[in-house]
Structure formats: C-alpha cells, structure tokens
Amino acid sequence: MAILGIRIIGDPVLRTPAQEVTDFGPELQKLVEDMDQTMEDVHGAGLAAPQVGVSLRVFTYQIGDERGHIVNPVLELSEDYQEDQVEGCLSIPGVAAPVPRRRYVKATGFDKFGNPVELEGADMLARCFQHETDHLDGILFLDRLAPEEKKAAWRTLRSTNYSQTANATVQKRSGALGSSFGAGLGN
Incomplete structure (x- = not known):
C-alpha cells in the first residue's frame, strides 16, 4: 500500500466528473487500499478518487465505527x-463552512471486487457520502454554500495567506511521498 498525493483546489481533476468503473481488477483493489491508507494518514473522514488524481467513481470513508x-x-x-454542519475538505485546506445536506442517504454501488453493495446512513455518514459523491461529479463543498458563506470562502482562497496555508499543507503531506507532489503550489 502507498500514501497518495492529494490534489488541491485549482487542479482540473477536481472539477471533472469522474468516469464509471468498469474493471474491478487488481488495479482498482490497490487504488482502494491506497486511498484508505491515505485517508487514514491525513485523518480524513472520506476520500474520493479524483482527490488523488484518479478520475474514477470510487470513494473511501470512515465515520466513527463505519469504515x-x-x-x-x-x-x-x-x-x-x-442541521447545517461545518464541512472542510482535504483538497481545500484551511477553509471550512456550514453546508446544507440531506439527513439520510441510501447508497447503492459495488465493492472493489465488483460485488453489489447497499449502504444506509444518517447525519454525519450521510453528509460524508454526499460530500464524496459530489467530488465524483466535479462539485466541491464551496459550490453548496449560501451566498455570503461562499463569498467569504472565496475571499479566503484568494488571499496570500491561503497560498501559504495550501503550500504548508502540501509540504506537510509530502513527507510520505516521493513525487513532484512535494514541490508545492507555486506562488
């Protein structure tokens, strides 16, 4: 297993709808295992494949005992x-805001071996499933904010301090990586 680099806002893969998975072979299984390890390494609640630069419809999650x-x-x-809860995102470090989400979700899909799965969740688990599925559709949590919250979030993103925060996050995460991901965002 490997720790994968997490893409930061501005990377086009985060705004591109992901492709449906058609091959449930060893490459997908390794991707899911690597994503799970990466999510754990950065203490995330969820991680979608586009966040690690892979445009496929798959996500991992860990909310309490649900993993x-x-x-x-x-x-x-x-x-x-x-009730609106504050959400953040591994791909938008340092920005968090209250996001409206549905209370309950039923998710159908497949596991990494191609077996059908049906999952149900409420509250935080439902929120996580909606957030991660948004990533698969090229949607970021910023897109779901109320107008004033959205303006404040984009002001933060445009600030010099945000570039410093994002670069610091990239540098911190790059300790486990041996790739160009560790090079930072540039200024």
Missing part, C-alpha cells in the same frame, strides 16, 4: 435536511 468504500455510488436522498 469502507463504494464504487460507482448512486445515492437516494431523503427529502428532509439535517
């Missing part, structure tokens, strides 16, 4: 919304 992955997820959402 796993889902390939080609399709979500069925409840009508009611949960």
Whole structure:
C-alpha cells in the first residue's frame, strides 16, 4: 500500500466528473487500499478518487465505527435536511463552512471486487457520502454554500495567506511521498 498525493483546489481533476468503473481488477483493489491508507494518514473522514488524481467513481470513508468504500455510488436522498454542519475538505485546506445536506442517504454501488453493495446512513455518514459523491461529479463543498458563506470562502482562497496555508499543507503531506507532489503550489 502507498500514501497518495492529494490534489488541491485549482487542479482540473477536481472539477471533472469522474468516469464509471468498469474493471474491478487488481488495479482498482490497490487504488482502494491506497486511498484508505491515505485517508487514514491525513485523518480524513472520506476520500474520493479524483482527490488523488484518479478520475474514477470510487470513494473511501470512515465515520466513527463505519469504515469502507463504494464504487460507482448512486445515492437516494431523503427529502428532509439535517442541521447545517461545518464541512472542510482535504483538497481545500484551511477553509471550512456550514453546508446544507440531506439527513439520510441510501447508497447503492459495488465493492472493489465488483460485488453489489447497499449502504444506509444518517447525519454525519450521510453528509460524508454526499460530500464524496459530489467530488465524483466535479462539485466541491464551496459550490453548496449560501451566498455570503461562499463569498467569504472565496475571499479566503484568494488571499496570500491561503497560498501559504495550501503550500504548508502540501509540504506537510509530502513527507510520505516521493513525487513532484512535494514541490508545492507555486506562488
């Protein structure tokens, strides 16, 4: 297993809808295992394949005792919304804001071997599934913010301090990587 580099906002892969997985072979299985290890290494609640530069519809998650992955997820959402909770994102370090999400989700898809799976979750697990599936659709949590929150988040992103925060995050994460990912973002 390997720790993978996490793409930062501005990378086009984060805004590109991911492709459906059609090959459930050893490469996918290794990707899921590497994503799981990477998610654990950076203390994430979830990690979508586009966040590690792979445009495939797969994500890993860990919320409390619930841990796993889902390939080609399709979500069925409840009508009611949960109370807004502050979300952050491994691909947008240093920015967090309250995001509206549905209270309950039923996810259908596959495991890394191609076996059908059906998962259900409420509250934080439902929030995680929605956040990670958004990544697979090229959507970032910033896109879901209320207008004033969105303006504040983009002000932060445009600030010089954000470049420093993002570069510091990249440098910190690059300790386990042996790639150009450790080179930072540039100024």
